[in-house]
Amino acid sequence: ITLVEFGDYQCFFCNKFFHETEGALVENYVKTGKVKIIFKDFTIIGPDSITAAMGAHCAKDQGKYWEFHDEIYANWDGENNGWASFENVVGFAGNLGLDMDEFTQCLADKKYQSLVAASTQDARTLGITGTPAFFIIGSDEQVTRVPGAQPYEVFQTIFDGQLEN
Numbered sequence: 289i290t291l292v293e294f295g296d297y298q299c300f301f302c303n304k305f306f307h308e309t310e311g312a313l314v315e316n317y318v319k320t321g322k323v324k325i326i327f328k329d330f331t332i333i334g335p336d337s338i339t340a341a342m343g344a345h346c347a348k349d350q351g352k353y354w355e356f357h358d359e360i361y362a363n364w365d366g367e368n369n370g371w372a373s374f375e376n377v378v379g380f381a382g383n384l385g386l387d388m389d390e391f392t393q394c395l396a397d398k399k400y401q402s403l404v405a406a407s408t409q410d411a412r413t414l415g416i417t418g419t420p421a422f423f424i425i426g427s428d429e430q431v432t433r434v435p436g437a438q439p440y441e442v443f444q445t446i447f448d449g450q451l452e453n
Contacts (some may be wrong), residue, residue: 289323289450290425291355291443294330294411297340297360299419305437306361312440317447327357329404330411330419337370340423342403346394350386359383388435428452 317323330335347356365371
């Protein structure tokens with residue numbers, strides 16, 4: 289089973305999902321090998337959303353994508369107010385012990401700008417209008433769409449139903 293989340297790092301409800309639901313899903317389904325999670329960027333809130341998303345991919349170059357993802361949400365502070373600026377994103381990377389010259393160069397060069405833009409276009413092509421938005425791809429290739437920051441139980445019901453099959 290694969291859970292695909294389309295999110296924006298500045299999004300209030302994405303942050304809510306991260307803090308209230310994602311941890312339990314990771315603990316009960318991802319760490320047990322039952323579910324994989326893929327995070328896709330849907331940068332719709334503002335320029336800092338793109339900066340944060342590119343930062344996650346730059347961190348991935350050093351094997352710390354999910355750690356950076358978590359660090360961003362741990363420092364979430366609203367929409368379009370500067371908390372996810374270039375300087376702050378670099379600071380979040382520093383908290384993870386990354387090679388800062390490599391990270392800063394990657395971010396400054398906008399190495400992943402086209403990847404982030406393509407992911408955002410994928411979301412639009414799929415008809416997504418807000419974040420977060422989820423697609424659960426079952427082992428039978430059935431796709432279940434889950435809009436919004438739903439509680440843990442919504443995902444649990446879908447996953448458990450898929451795992452019974």
